Amino acid sequence: CEFAIRFDGKSTVEGYDPDALREQYDNAEGSTWKQKVNSMRRDQYKVNGEKIRAQKRAAYARRKGYRMMHTYDDPIREKLGSAEESHPKKLAKIKKWLIDNGIKYRIDTSGRKIMGYMPNPRPGKPGEIVMESGASISAWMHERQHALDDMNSGWKGFRNMANINKYIEFESKAYDLEIDFAQKCGYDDIVKRLRKLKQEAIDQITEGDV
Ligand SMILES: [Zn+2]
Incomplete structure (x- = not known):
């Protein structure tokens, strides 16, 4: 899973709240940004465990070379x-x-x-x-x-x-x-x-x- 950290407030990612993320970052355990990010990730994992595990399974399947059964045009x-x-x-x-x-x-x-x-x-x-x-x-x-x-x-x-x-x-x-x-x-x-x-x-x- 990719982890992007941006505080410029210009992101258009759905459900992305820079202020909440900033607060979460400030309150996260750790003194370096790496420790903080890891701590945030651990917290998120607890909240969102099943979702993340599902994403990991999908990422694994993709690495194995399989994707969903194609993307295609819909001419009709x-x-x-x-x-x-x-x-x-x-x-x-x-x-x-x-x-x-x-x-x-x-x-x-x-x-x-x-x-x-x-x-x-x-x-x-x-x-x-x-x-x-x-x-x-x-x-x-x-x-x-x-x-x-x-x-x-x-x-x-x-x-x-x-x-x-x-x-x-x-x-x-x-x-x-x-x-x-x-x-x-x-x-x-x-x-x-x-x-x-x-x-x-x-x-x-x-x-x-x-
Ligand atoms: Zn098909």
Whole structure:
């Protein structure tokens, strides 16, 4: 975990309160800044233990070379708009299915273009879906497919991703679902783009770039 210390008050980090941090720093045990930072970290660890352990597990998984199941474009959004706009009932059904199966989902509003299924660093447990706000129904279907495949494997999670053939199979299934959907909608241009994205994803997996 990265630890940044800045007192200029210009930081835009969410939930960041320079005054509170300054106070915490001043009150922290230790005489050098290193001792103080370590002491603050220990305190935070007590408060936030589980969260930090989860972050560490995720960092470990990343070091091992695995990330969430890809970040990608959502071309059908240009035609249909968000899932909320075009398919509210279908979206509600997907969300219910996720909740019923213990799969968390969250909406990322940072605009970082992050979307994907992140398997649980602990095998045997459901992972988490991260969606961009405004994602299309097609993108929801894609990530739901990853969660479903992970579930059917007994939540093998990152172990599936470590197996190149399995990983390619999962990614292909998720894209084929989207391609099929775009075809049914009659969006030939989107079908073409999705096929290209699918191929790029497979190439990345093959080259070990994920
Ligand atoms: Zn995918």
